[in-house]
Amino acid sequence: MRLATWNVNSVTARLPRLLDWLENTKPDVVALQEIKTTTAAFPADAVAALGYETAAHGDGRWNGVALLSRVGLENVTRGLVDQPGFPGPEPRAVGATCGGVRIWSVYVPNGREPDNPHYAYKLEWLAALRTTVQAELGSGPFVVTGDFNVAPTDDDVFDPAAFVGATHVTPAEREALASLRAIGLVDVFPRPLKYDYPFTYWDYRAGAFPNNKGMRIDLFYADAALAATVSDAYVDRNARKGKGPSDHAPVVVDTAD
């Protein structure tokens, strides 16, 4: 199977690129984040023309996630167990069973600054994600993937000095990810198509992409058995090139079966 995740930064703005990418990459299942539209307005017909079923979860201007699958899409779950709100619940997680794999598309809250209430919300949200994963893990192939908004180590940012005092790199955020992995998940580490490290996000500003000032924050966590079948994984930085890209690149993971 070919599985993928991509923060598209508006599925409406990115639709031509998404359709081209689906045709060329031919993933079986894709987890999307920041669709920035409603569940009803998701361009499900356009992706259906390429053979994909859709499970979208969005409420408008911000956030929003989706799963696209051409290998079946069953048991759709929107939201987490005991999910916190800011102040109300936000559409940041959707799960489904696709071709025998239980897969979640997640868009973890940004956190803004460590002293901002949004940061506490981020940690609460990650705790709810852990609870949800723990309830489902152990009954077959399992994946939770998406934009985690956390750089797991200092290697995952272009310059740790540039992130002192910022979110995405704090010990509490990293411990939240470690706690998630400790349940039994493996960080499927992709290869870069260029340079020596697989960043997945580059700021739109100041030439961050051409200068490769990126971060690895889009992650693919799989149960150990599924991770053992991974034959290839890469960051498709080609999707970050050219006119009108998302600021995130897709992560593509191939498994043996």
Add this chain to the structure above:
DNA sequence: ATGACTTATCCAATAAGA
């Protein structure tokens, strides 16, 4: 540089992103 882009929305100035 309190910067630099890009998005959707009360279509114009704003909030949010990371």
